[in-house]
Amino acid sequence: MRTISVRLDDGSEARLDSLCKTLGLSQTEVVKAGLELLQRQSASPAALAERLGLIGSFSSGDPGSASNSRGRGHSAQLRQKLSQQHAQQRLSQPEA
Numbered sequence: 001m002r003t004i005s006v007r008l009d010d011g012s013e014a015r016l017d018s019l020c021k022t023l024g025l026s027q028t029e030v031v032k033a034g035l036e037l038l039q040r041q042s043a044s045p046a047a048l049a050e051r052l053g054l055i056g057s058f059s060s061g062d063p064g065s066a067s068n069s070r071g072r073g074h075s076a077q078l079r080q081k082l083s084q085q086h087a088q089q090r091l092s093q094p095e096a
Contacts, residue, residue: 006031017030
């Protein structure tokens with residue numbers, strides 16, 4: 001185990017002392033808890049969402065409803081739109 005020394009300004013020292021008294025922990029325990037908390041907060045948003053069970057747990061509506069997410073069926077929507085454009089182009093071109 002390694003020992004380190006840290007220089008604290010007066011405000012930081014007061015906050016550390018206050019946390020120690022409030023939580024009933026030693027300075028070492030408070031610093032370790034702070035490091036753990038910072039590490040958990042610095043996880044990527046995707047890792048955090050996965051850890052919280054949020055990935056794949058939302059739906060924008062029933063698959064057949066009008067309120068369905070446009071992103072859900074974007075491939076089919078693009079194909080339909082392209083088909084319509086091609087049909088309009090064929091109709092607007094004079095026959096040879």
